[in-house]
Amino acid sequence: MNAPPITDELIAAHGLSAEEYRRIRELLGRTPTIEELGVFAVMWSEHCSYKSSKRHLRKLPTEAPWVVCGPGENAGVVRVGAGKVAVFKMESHNHPSFIEPYQGAATGVGGILRDVFTMGARPVALLDALRFGDPSHPRTRYLLNGVVAGIAGYGNCVGVPTVGGETGFHPAYDRNILVNVMCVGLADEERVFYARAAGVGNPLLYVGAKTGRDGIHGATMASASFGADAEVQRPTVQVGDPFTEKLLLEACLELMARDVVVAVQDMGAAGITSSSLEMAARGGLGVVLDLDAVPLRETGMSAYEILLSESQERMLMVLKAGCEAEAKAVFAKWELDCAVIGRLTDDGRLRAYHRGRLVADLPIAPLTEEAPVYARPATPPKPPLPFRPDPEALSIDPDAALLRLLASPELASKRWIFEQYDHQVMADTVRGPGGDAAVVRIHGTDRGLALTTDCTPVYCAADPRTGGRQAVAEAYRNLCAVGARPLAITNCLNFASPERPEVMGQFEAAVEGMAEACRALRFPVVSGNVSFYNETEGRGILPTPQIGGLGVLEDLELRVDLALGEEGLVLLLLGESRGWLGQSLFQQMLLGREEGAPPPVDLAAEARHGAFVRELAKDRLLCACHDLSRGGLAVAAAEMCLAGGRGARLEAPPPHLAPAAWWFGEDQGRYLLAVRPEEAEAVEVRARELGIAIARVGRSGGDALILEPAPPISLQRLEQAYESWLPAYAEEPQGGLEDQRDAHGGPGA
Amino acid sequence: MRAAVVTFPGSNCDRDLRVAMESVFGVPVRALWHGERDLPKLDLVALPGGFSYGDYLRAGAIAARSPIMAEIVRFARRGGLVLGICNGFQILTEAGLLPGALVRNRGLRFLCRTVDLEVTTTASPFTAAYGEVRHIRLPIAHHDGNYVIDQDGLARLEGEGQIAFRYRDNPNGSTAAIAGVLNRERNVLGLMPHPERAADPRLGNTDGVPLFRSLLEAVHGAGS
């Protein structure tokens, strides 16, 4: 092999450290070829190898009787009844979305869809957790518009409903936005496919879009933090083609329904290299690739480019030998390219030929299993200082404060976003965006999946461990609030550079907090992804361990909504209210501060309260139910009123709490329940028998929300506050081109 | 009732439409592939929503030139019932079975919401069962739903009573708030809203059911 000289610059450009390169040479017993160096670089990148996070992720519980497959596959698999399994995962596409928001977000949706349908599951729901910078940052509006349009453009076209998610704004995301996409699919339990190659001699079938020079080094880019010249990397951003994805989805599911496929893997980051390597590694086999057989979109592509291209909408399948013609007929029907590009071998090596030349000859095990694992130094987070507000700052007019909070970027209605997403296609969306959890019917049954995404980054920044616990607990609560039984979670752990000890300290603590909550709530982690290096010029994001929760409703009849529809219902507040204002939205919006510790999370109480709410739902005692989160009681009540078009009167705060603490405190583990008056007492008695705090706090009725003793706020005013901010902000002229140019220092700047 | 739904590459409401039709018709609905060159014996052909050919070139343009469309045009000219929903409506205008065209929404954004509609005529095999009900709500989900037609064309539609549905709060800039139109012979209907997403009590809206019931009654009344 005529290897070009491997210089220090070349090694550094591949994101490999000198020590990593030394190990590569040691493993090979020689200098790698340029192709081999590229393969090692992507396989050992943070993105593919989890080298900084692996040690900590082992702490997360991953098992439960209903879990069929935990982390390590393309997606997690849990039983949801009626012989069906839910296949789900969340992934980040943060850096690509910052560089090119439309395509970055679109290809993020495409990638996570493929992770789910490679397992033989039909995707049935998408959710998006988005974090943008300060709304006043010059680039935020452009990024918001682009990301939302990208998600819409891709998801709508493929025909998978986008049923939920969340969107937040904070200056810490100014130069590093987060785009985390969750996809959920359904399959028959015995028809799930895994990415485990088997059968020496079996062909590797390449399917889907042709290979171009897209995203070469995307996987390494996704693991490197930005310098100020991020826009220089633009050419490596991939372009999505949702139409091809839709064809690929249908063709793969059609083929997988026959008896010809052994294993499937999406060609995600690092393309042909990682997909063939990972399948072979899981099966303990080797693979030989004929790069000349790969369908190409561009001329003159080198072996290096073919191996590492990240062109989208491609899959690699191991077929049963002799089934090539049957597979090709299915793909021809769907007008898709396919080609046999290699075979499985028994030698445990990856060998790639290009124009008669052996360009890579690597042992597979070291590439996948012996990737470096780092015990990066970590500084434990400092405990936050207590929040000590002036007493007079807390005696506020609750009506005015509520209107401020409802109109805040954090809480304001996200209708402008979710109306751009088709949330009804597939005609199984029972509850779309805007509820505690989305509910999607399991097609052809009376069962439903409940889905939510949750994280409160300011809590995580103040106290990562509590923040980690809270994110899991809130997902649990949102599922219980619709009457669903929480089953499992997926996650995207978004952090700054792991090479900074304080960031590693945040990561460790957040994972520990998550692990505690998952164990206490029997809510295991079945899939997920880690996104490090979310920082620019040393300024990192808030630690954001984004949780995607999945639960099941055994009977859709028993679903509970937050809409307050009827007159005269009794409002019961479940859970203890201490008036916790540390890190609250009230503090942020009305006092301009982010101080104190986040509210503590009592996991035993969380489990007890959740179980109780589910029991009440099952006994049809809940006319409406909403979990209390950001903005506390007043915001929860307002959201219930707005959803149902019905007012409510809430009694004055108890004497021991300041008005702000009562109305806007963010104590955890709480729900606001609406019950029929004749059943209220029975509910209270049952709660007390279980030692659960419960209090009558008001009644539904009228066309205004009254926070005693403040004057009534008409529903119209509430709606105006809640619905106006986002469309006005997002559609403000000059939002697009102008800001983008400024941020890029384009021509003439 | 002998009915079929056509799947084009990129259709994504084909299953939804079959499920809704089967629930009202009480019989299986056939799935037809766009590449087929012969139609079986049918009373009704429906073109579903989605993004046929990714909406590339123009929404519905490439699908309108699919092999099966030539057959569907012949079927319609012989008086067969043809229903196009959303992308299906776009395909029918592109194929020349319905007047006008559908262009980008006035607001430029994809729009998914439930809208108020007026049933403008019940004198058609698609709308008869709405009877006295003139105000319904159906979901929309489209990027190119802005119906355009010239003044003469509009005058003809109005004169012949070919406007089947109008938006009460025009969400996409359509000429005369048109949400659905019939051909002159009244055997072809195209509409942007999705009746198949409003045909199941579990989803909280059944305002789409009378459309399918109208078709069932039209076919059975005709003695088939």
Place this chain on the structure above:
Amino acid sequence: MKARIEIRLKPGVLDPEAAAIERALRQLGFAGLKGVARAKVIEVELEARGPEEAEAELRAMCERLLANPVIETYAIALLR
């Protein structure tokens, strides 16, 4: 032979995208702006015995697929 086909909306058909571009340019302060129109350009490479045959072929392409005569017009330019 190479040809360039330009497809645009007929006069009188509102183009919301062009309108949005026009608004944005005005916001940027281009006070002298009189109007904005958009067109789609499709480049085609084909074999033909002469310019007449090529034009006939290209016209057929436009009529049958590339342009929607209800809302669009087209112009064909042979490049060589």
